[in-house]
Amino acid sequence: MSKRQNIESLDHLLRDLCNPEQIFGGKIVVFGGDFRQTLPILPRKSQREVLEASLFSSHLWPKLTKFSLSENLRARDDPEFARFLLALCNGELQTKEYENIELPDGLVRVLDSDDPNPISGLAALAFPELDLGTFDPDIFTNRAILTPLNDDVDAINDALIDKFPGKAVTYTSHDSMLDDTCAVYPAEFINKLNPGGMSPHKLILKENCPVILIRNLQPSLGLCNGTRLICKRFLPNTIECVIMTGQHKGDCVLIPRIKLLASSLTNYPFRFQRNRFPLK
Incomplete structure (x- = not known):
């Protein structure tokens, strides 16, 4: 969801270019989303500040024509x-x-609080097929383990990839500083950083394991941010995958190494880039 300041800036621009008397200069602009669920992402801001930044708080909101979808497909x-x-x-x-x-009741399943390894119990509950050693990769299109923190995501991924059958393949990234002219930060320190929206320095994969694409590579071929894939073959600079969902399901694609930049929203006093596969 875009912040209202961005949308209001678009309104001012179109009024200057087209018709200053009409909203968006008389052009048709379509917005989509559920304002009860999707709000602008403002790191380290209060709930009041987030609501203030939403389109619902803009002076343009009363002038918009609202359409409501009647069926959740x-x-x-x-x-x-x-x-x-x-x-x-x-x-x-x-x-x-x-x-x-x-x-x-159907949404709740309480795990044993005394279990020393709760991730193992959670994995057995969500993906019992992993303990059998043989399964259909399509199980990952219908089930998932969700958690709000990236650190927990990485811990669960590491536990599940250990249980996954097959030989592990490890890819490491090449990290470089963009503005550290004095070489203050060593490469070992940069390798340990894992900001949101960027894959970790070390990526451990196995054949038929699921991954998710974290960048838009080629939307016309289904390679968009959030596309889920199954790994099939590992090469030095490309990974052969099969798309799991959507209209391109079953298509074989090659995922290359690309340069990923850390978001400007991070609190790091420097900027760095990571040359690696855009997968998690």
């Missing part, structure tokens, strides 16, 4: 969950601004 096969999610978004499950929400 992704929730068509699970109407009970769709009703619960809609009630949650509409605030119908709470009477106060801050209140605990009781989840349906």
Whole structure:
């Protein structure tokens, strides 16, 4: 979701170029999204500041024509969950601004709190086929383990790739500084950094393991940010994969090494780039 300042800047630009009396200069501009779920991402900001940056708080909002979709296609096969999610978004499950929400029994599975390795129990619950050694890679299109923190994601990935059958292939990145003229930060230190939106320095993969693309490479061929793939063959500078979902499902593609830049939103006092595969 874009910040309202960006959209208001577009409005000013189109008014200067086209018609100053009409919103967006008289041009048709279409916005999409669910304002109850998707808000602008503002790191280290309060809830009030996030709401203030949303399009809903803009002076343009009353002038926009709103259209509401009537059917959630992704929730068509699970109407009970769709009703619960809609009630949650509409605030119908709470009477106060801050209140605990009781989840349906079908959404909750409590693991043993005394388990010394909870990730193993979680993996066995989500992907019991991994313990059998033989499975269909399509299981990764219907199930996933979700967690809000990147550190937890990496820990779960490491645990699952160890259980995955086959021989492991390790790729390491080449990291370089962009503005460290005094060579203050050694390469070993840069290798340990793993900011959001960038794959780690060391990437461990196995044949038939799932990966996700984190950059738009060629959208016309289905290679977009968020595309899920299955690894098939490992070469020094390319990885052969098969697309798992979407209209290009089953297509064989080659993923090259590219240069990834750390986001400007990070708190690092320097900038660096990482030459590696855009996969996690």
